[in-house]
Amino acid sequence: MTKALSIMSLSLTLALASAITPAANAQPQPASRATLENYENLIQTLPFDDQRSFDEAKAGFIAPLPNDGVVKNENGDVVYDLKQFEFIMQGSTAPETVNPSLWRQAQLIMQGGLYEVADRIYQVRAADLSNVTFIEGDTGIIVVDPLISAETAKYALDFYFEHRPQKPIVAVIYTHSHVDHYGGVRGIVDEADVKSGKVKIFAPDGFLEHAVAENVMAGNAMSRRASYMYGNLLPRTPQGQVGAGLGPTTSTGTITLIPPTDVIKETGETHQVDGLTLRFLMAPDSEAPSEMFFYISELNALCTAEDAVHTLHNTYSLRGAKIRNPLAWSKYLNETIYEYGDTVEVLFAPHHWSLTGNSRVLEHLRSQRNLYRFINDQPLRLLNHGFRMTEIAEMIEMPEALAQNWSARGYYGSNNHNIKSTYVRYLGWFNGNPATLHKYPERDAAKRYVEFMGGADALLEKAKTSYDQGDYRWVAEVVNHLVFAEPDNQAAKDLQANALEQMGYQAESGPWRNFYLSGAQELREGIKDLPAPDTASPDTIRAMDLDLLFDYAAMRVNYEKAGQTEFKLNWVFPDTKQEYVLELQDAALSHMAGHQVPDAAATITLNRTDLDDILLGQLTFEKGIQDGKIEVDGDPDTLSAFLDMLDTFEFWFPIVTPVSMEAANK
Incomplete structure (x- = not known):
């Protein structure tokens, strides 16, 4: 655990430069004849004359993003630049090198600015991958999902206050555990106000655990693959990155985290916040492991987090993640329809544009419900006939109503890979044919x-x-x-x-x-020698519990380096009053909280704060021992041997060519 955990989180890919100039030897090709035929086929088969989405996306527009959507940090470095996408002009014809349906979606998501969703509800859109929502209570502001970075969140808040009365923030809501919905929190509130009770932070049950842990164990591979998924190294051109389908792109500023003060645990839980009644509906294991919806009774307004946005979402993320549950996803939306369908007038979400009017909101919720139910049920039907994953994904065609529904198109997820994920969720990777078993x-x-x-x-x-x-x-x-x-x-x-x-x-x-x-x-071009991203912020490290830290260490044990070594190590953390014992046997590292053993090779005593400094690269074990911050009672060589058998990971491993076999023993 001597290396800073700079490779453990999906969010570390967000620290890449927001635009990379293509190398001189890069030679993108023009669209081929087959690609042009595909382009023309889509033009003929999809309802491009339907402009309803553009009308709805423009509704409530107040002002464009200041400074052309360029956000800088305190050092003057650009951390977000929407201007790079100015080639995606509104009303323009799709270039031949971009799927015309994706180009249409890109035009919609690039419509940045401040919008009035409904009375007392405002959003800043396209100032990051996600939207931030400002709900005006009787005396203050409730902020929903404060973006990825502190810099973009502050930019959005300042922009909002340019057009609306300045009121104190009284609450923050994290709808779910993905970084683009909490990472900017310190850009809008001071943790001292949270600790004093002046500001409440609401989050779904399991939020902190999943926000910190989701990408730890497979974090390096997940983050490297995310650099592909978000096109971080691609130029912003018609031959390169044209947005992410879910939002424009990711900011590269400071990712922060303040733990929630109020954890929502049950559907139906109700809180009075600054004159507004918030009724919560739990949606775990849908788009995120920890997720929730909420309804504002006085405003007849519903937020469904990311479970009903204007795209088919991922039930499996191509960056790598645990497979999501489309059946539960569909049922949460169905429950919402039956619970609030008679009264809802406004639907808003932390991505894309809002909808108003009871019939329009219900139309959208029902189509989204049907979409995820279809993706669950139809692969199951075919796998029970004996068909296999890859062919099932080719066999299934969306019903006409969903195929022609722009908000159900696969701009972020896709029918193909989501259908495959349903197969794997129920049957795993093996297709049953023994020829593919080994x-x-x-x-x-x-x-x-x-x-x-x-x-x-x-x-x-x-x-x-x-x-x-x-x-x-x-x-x-x-x-x-x-x-x-x-x-x-x-x-x-x-x-x-x-x-x-x-x-x-x-x-x-x-x-x-x-x-x-x-x-x-x-x-x-090969793999460029770029700096490895590092966004494992102090907030993230300090939010990790010791069980997760020791699990992370266990995952890094190289069994060849460990060999037949066996040992036990006691760990004592005086500041948090915690004790652990680690035991290595058969190259497997186990730990147990609340125990110490008399036959341990050594007892290591240090404060948790000092361990945090070690994980952040601000202190080494050697320097800590030398300075008296770390006490080793027993054989110090055992601790050294343990640290030496932990692998470190290269971030820039190859994806489209083989990884060197030597990498397995670094």
């Missing part, structure tokens, strides 16, 4: 495939023919074998890049586009 690893199988196909030259020649025919999926599948068999074969990587690029141009999902184009970029 397949060769990709790097080993690749060489065999290339040999079976007649060698590298023959494979490339056949793949080029498939490329000319527009069969990019097949090119990507086949040439991937050659890339993994011969990672230095640039001709193979260039062809693979060209195929992925055309697939990116065709993709309707923002994350799919970003994955394809990021893969093409890496194949052409």
Whole structure:
């Protein structure tokens, strides 16, 4: 645990530069004939004449974002820049290199500014990946989901106060445990006001645990993949990043966290906040592990967090995450319809635009309910017939009403990968065919495939023919074998890049586009020597409990370095009055709270605050011992041996080429 935990959170990808100038040797290709045919087919089959979404997105507009949507930190560094997307002009025709449906969504989500959602409810949109909502109580302001960064949150609050009366913030609501819904909290409130009771912070049960822990155990891999999902390294051009489908892009400022004061545990729980009645509905294991809706009785206004936004969402995130539950998701929306359907007049969310009018709100809620129910039930029907994951995803077509509903299109999630996630949720990765039970690893199988196909030259020649025919999926599948068999074969990587690029141009999902184009970029240019992002803020580290910290350490034990070593270590934390014992046996590290053992090799005594400093890279164990902050009673070599067997992780590992086998023992 000597290395700062700068690689443990999804949010660390947000610290990447918001725009990267493409390298001189990068050569994006124009849209191919097959891509143009796909473009024209979509123009003919989707209802582009339907402009209702644009009318609804413009409703309540008060003022555009100040400074063209550019936000800087206290050092003058840009942490968010909406101006980079000014090429996505309202009313413009989609470039041939962008799926026209995704371009339509990009035009909608780039409409930044201050909006009046309804009486006493205001939103600042497009000042980050998410919206921040300001609800005006009798004497103060309730803030809902204060963005990713303290800088963008402060920018949004200052902007709001330019147009509305200045009142104190009396409460903050975190609707769920993803960073774009709490990370900017210190930009709008002072923790001293929270501790004094002047400001309440409401959050769903399990919020703090999941906000801190969701991305710890697989955090490095998850974060590296997120750099693809959000297109962090792609230029903002018609050949590159055109938004994330869910919002414009992610800010790169200071991520903060203040623990909630009021944890909502049950559906129906009601709180009076500054003259308003807030009624909560729990929605765990839907879009986030910890999530909730709320209804404002006096305003007939409903917030459904991220469970009913204007896209098909992810039931599985391509960055990597635990699979979500579309059945529960659908049921929460159904419960909401039956509970509030008679009275609701306003629907708002921390992404996209709001809706007003009872019939319009119910129309949207019902279609979203049906969407997630369909994604749960239809894959189950087919898997019970014996069909397998990949073919099920190709077999299922959305009902016409959902397929023609712009707010049900796959701009963030996709039908294909969500349907696959339902299969895996119920049956796991194995498709039942024993031929697939013990397949060769990709790097080993690749060489065999290339040999079976007649060698590298023959494979490339056949793949080029498939490329000319527009069969990019097949090119990507086949040439991937050659890339993994011969990672230095640039001709193979260039062809693979060209195929992925055309697939990116065709993709309707923002994350799919970003994955394809990021893969093409890496194949052409390799991995750049960029600084590893570091956003494991002090708030995050200090919010982690010791059980999670020791679990994280256990995950890093390298079994080859551990060998047959066995030991027990007592840990004592005087400031928090906590004790732990760690036991290593069979290369597995276990821990138990509230215990000490007499046969421990050593007892390590230190304050939790000093451990936090170690995790943040501000102190080393050696310096702590030298300064008397850490006391080791017993054999200090055992502690050193333990620390030496913990792996560290490189952030910039390859994704579209094989990882070096030496990486397994770093």
